[in-house]
Amino acid sequence: MKLSTEIEKYIHAHIDEEPEILQELKRQAHLTVIHPRMVSGHLQGRILKTFMRMIRPRHVLEIGTYLGYSALCIAEGIPENATIDTIEINDELEHKIQHFFSKSAHAHKIQLHIGNAIDIITNIPYDFDLVFIDGNKRHYIDYYNCVFDKIPCGGFIIADNTLWDGHVIEEESITTNAQTKGIVDFNEYISHDPRVEKVILPIRDGLSIIEKIKNS
Ligand SMILES: C[S@@+](CC[C@H](N)C(=O)[O-])C[C@H]1O[C@@H](n2cnc3c(N)ncnc32)[C@H](O)[C@@H]1O
Numbered sequence: 487m488k489l490s491t492e493i494e495k496y497i498h499a500h501i502d503e504e505p506e507i508l509q510e511l512k513r514q515a516h517l518t519v520i521h522p523r524m525v526s527g528h529l530q531g532r533i534l535k536t537f538m539r540m541i542r543p544r545h546v547l548e549i550g551t552y553l554g555y556s557a558l559c560i561a562e563g564i565p566e567n568a569t570i571d572t573i574e575i576n577d578e579l580e581h582k583i584q585h586f587f588s589k590s591a592h593a594h595k596i597q598l599h600i601g602n603a604i605d606i607i608t609n610i611p612y613d614f615d616l617v618f619i620d621g622n623k624r625h626y627i628d629y630y631n632c633v634f635d636k637i638p639c640g641g642f643i644i645a646d647n648t649l650w651d652g653h654v655i656e657e658e659s660i661t662t663n664a665q666t667k668g669i670v671d672f673n674e675y676i677s678h679d680p681r682v683e684k685v686i687l688p689i690r691d692g693l694s695i696i697e698k699i700k701n702s
Contacts, residue, residue, distance in 0.1 A: 497529055504528040505562070511553050511586050518582075524552050526620075526646070530690045531559040534618070534644075538563025541642060543615035548572040549603040549629050550621035554583045554596075556646075560618065561592035570596050571610055573603040575621070607632050613641075620646040623665035626672035634681075637698050643682075648673055649692025 489497070498504075504512075508531060515522035526534065538546070538560055546564060548557050551574035560570050574583060577600050587593050599606045603621055617633045619626060626645060637643065650669045653659040659666040676684050676696060684696045 494529075501529065501532050504531065505558075507586065507589050508555060508558060511555055511558070514582070515553055515555075519553065519579075526556040526559065527690065530646075530693070531555060533689060533693070534559045535563035537644065538616075541616060542568075543642075544568050545612055545614045546570040546616045546618065547607070547610070547614040547633065547636075548618045548620065549607075549633075550574065550619070551579070551583055551598065552620075553579065554586045554598075556618060556620060557596055557598075558586065558590055558592065561590065561595045564595060566595075568595060571599060571614075572596065573599045573601065573606050573621075575600075575602050604628060604632055607636065610636075613638060616642045616644065618644045618646070622668075623647060623650065624668035626668055627675050630672070630675070634698070635701075639698055639700060641698050643694075643696040643698070645672070645676075645694040645696065647691040648686055648694040649688060651691060654692075 512525055515525050534556055542565055545568065546560055548560065548570060551557055551572040557570055557572040564570065580600050583598055587596050587598065613636045614633065617637060619629050621629060630643065648669055650666055653663065653666040654670050654673065660670050676682065676694065681700050681702065682696045682698055684694060687693045687695065
């Protein structure tokens, strides 16, 4: 949720610095692409990295690469022999994404796929200990169902933007905005799914942490 500028500055001054390559990516996002706000950003990026250090997943999947900010944070945090597959539907971004990945010391852990996540996921021949869902808000339930059987019990799904700037509790937004409706439907679906344990962290735009505890 929105923090005051002063608190945000305080947090940024007292956590690990944002690596130079990510600062550059953010600058480029503001200069050259249409929705720079989609970039995870300093605080969420460091949180994602920390989660990777805590969970130590072997294979991570990301749905929605954009310019690669969150993929780079995840790659930074996972063990040396671990991998992240990240999927982006917009092929116009490929060149920019590859540019940033190639500058990272963790590039060898990252595999970029261009295309629709729903088509690509089924062709990846291994399971995932952790999936970061950050694609089209209208399709979160589809992504969730698509990855569920590819995650072992004890594996995690992290879903971004699940408070959608507070719109999830605004009746008008739910009825008129397809993205708000997508997120609200997803939150309802997860809250009634007995196969998972879940919590929503009010960080930035809402981050759901979902642990798979049983297959059915
Ligand atoms: C919020 S941005 C991702 C931001 C990125 N994860 C980060 O934190 O830096 C969402 C991205 O998902 C992509 N996207 C939307 N639908 C998708 C799909 N079905 N498959 C793969 N990518 C998709 C969009 O093109 C957009 O670049």
